Amino acid sequence: MSRIRSLFEIKTNRVLNVYCTAGYPQLNSTLDVMKALQENGADLIELGMPYSDPLADGPVIQHSSTIALANGMTIETLFAQLKDARKEINVPIILMGYMNPVLQYGFERFCKEAAAVGVDGLILPDLPEYEFETEYGAIIKANGLDFIFLVTPETSQERIKKLDSLSTGFLYAVSSSSTTGSDKNMTDVNAYLQKLKAMQLNNPVLVGFGIKDKQTFDTACAHANGAIIGTAYIKALEGTNNVAAATKAFLEGVLK
Structure with a gap:
């Protein structure tokens, strides 16, 4: 069983994934950053691989x-940095990025x-x-990696079920069809998450885009297994000389 699946076996709700x-x-x-996230309550770490044209990012x-x-930062540099990470990092690690640099x-x-x-x-x-189905999925599976697809409020039920069947680990429920960091109408998000919950999907569901504080985290967790925070955490790190203190303060505000 993968680390991600094992996490959801142990913790079925209020799972916090931080980008x-x-x-x-x-x-x-x-x-x-990874150590500070683990020490202060993050259940998953989503590491973004920087790219010059990130379509989904605000x-x-x-x-x-x-x-x-x-x-x-390059992919080579990142792998060098992660070489001994498992000596200290126990939580699941997800790499998030775009196909162009990965294919290169x-x-x-x-x-x-x-x-x-x-x-x-x-x-x-x-x-x-x-x-994914015809070429890349087999390579991902052969290397024992989970793959997480994204769904949005506009994704049809048929397609949601299809992407759920292809995903392992969890399903990433984008709260709206916009970029990261945008404010969301959480009433609309609730209706969307309730729809996903009623579908009885195979994978746990984490909701992302617009989750930024305790209120939005709590709201997301009411109808999903947890949530993903990115933009708000990146803002918390901006200009800091003390990653540990900034991370502690930020996550205390979300999880208190």
Whole structure:
């Protein structure tokens, strides 16, 4: 059983997945950020691989990617940083990114090296379902990695069931069809999450986009297994010289 699936066996609700950009705020911040997240209550760590054209990301995460790239972050550097991460990091690690840099690195090589450094799963929003089924899914599975698909309020029930059947680990419920960091009408989000819950999907559901504080986290958790926070945490790290203190203060505000 994967680390992600094991987590959901132990903890069925209020699962907190926190997104951070690898190489932000400093190139060598990655492990410090991960340790601080683990120590202060994050159940999953979603590591963003910075990319110059991140389609699903809002301005805050785009800016963090720009800084990380300027700092010198690459996939090679990230894998080097993660080489000994499992000596200290016990929570599941997910890599989130886009197909272009992964394909340039070599998809099979990427999956093999990700697994070797203890990565548990992948989120690649621009990997189409057809290509996943016909080409890339087998490589991901062969390397023991979970793959998480995204669904939105506009995704049909038929397609939700299909993506749920292809996903392992969990299903990522995007709260609305916008970019990360946008404010959401949580009443509409509730109706959408209730619909997903009624479908009795195979995978646990984590909701993301617009989750930023205790109120939105609690609301998301009322109808899902947990939530994903990204933009608000990146903002909390902006300009800080003390990743541990900034992370502690931020997560206390969400989980208190």
